[in-house]
Amino acid sequence: MKRTILGLAQGVTALVLTIGAFTFFKACGDMDGKFMACHWAQNAVVLVGIVLSVLALVRILLRDDNIRTGLSIGIFALSAATAFIPGTAINLCMMEDMACHTTFKPAVIVISVLLAVLSLGDVIAGFAAGKRRSQ
Numbered sequence: 001m002k003r004t005i006l007g008l009a010q011g012v013t014a015l016v017l018t019i020g021a022f023t024f025f026k027a028c029g030d031m032d033g034k035f036m037a038c039h040w041a042q043n044a045v046v047l048v049g050i051v052l053s054v055l056a057l058v059r060i061l062l063r064d065d066n067i068r069t070g071l072s073i074g075i076f077a078l079s080a081a082t083a084f085i086p087g088t089a090i091n092l093c094m095m096e097d098m099a100c101h102t103t104f105k106p107a108v109i110v111i112s113v114l115l116a117v118l119s120l121g122d123v124i125a126g127f128a129a130g131k132r133r134s135q
Contacts, residue, residue, distance in 0.1 A: 014075075018046055055074055092104075
């Protein structure tokens with residue numbers, strides 16, 4: 001039951017990251033038809049969010065605990081890496097008071113770290129369940 005709840009939480013969090021990155025905490029819009037660097041950071045986060053959402057969905061649907069644990073390890077690694085996209089892997093606007101700095105970057109970091117923690121919890125629960133079964 002605990003692993004089912006963790007899997008659903010991973011799925012919801014991945015969807016919030018994906019949908020939020022291009023809606024309610026999106027980066028700066030176009031400037032006279034040109035896109036700022038933060039636009040590409042937003043696109044990268046959306047793409048990674050889609051992959052995380054698919055992995056979480058597959059993790060929910062499968063029943064093999066070893067595969068679920070493996071998928072959670074992948075979700076952990078990818079979500080931890082996602083926290084470094086805005087401002088580290090891809091530059092943001094030069095002005096610190098722009099939406100990409102004040103809204104987008106903090107939201108991506110918080111949600112990515114939350115997803116990494118949920119995934120790590122699921123990995124630990126998976127290993128604990130495997131040890132109980134082997135005894």
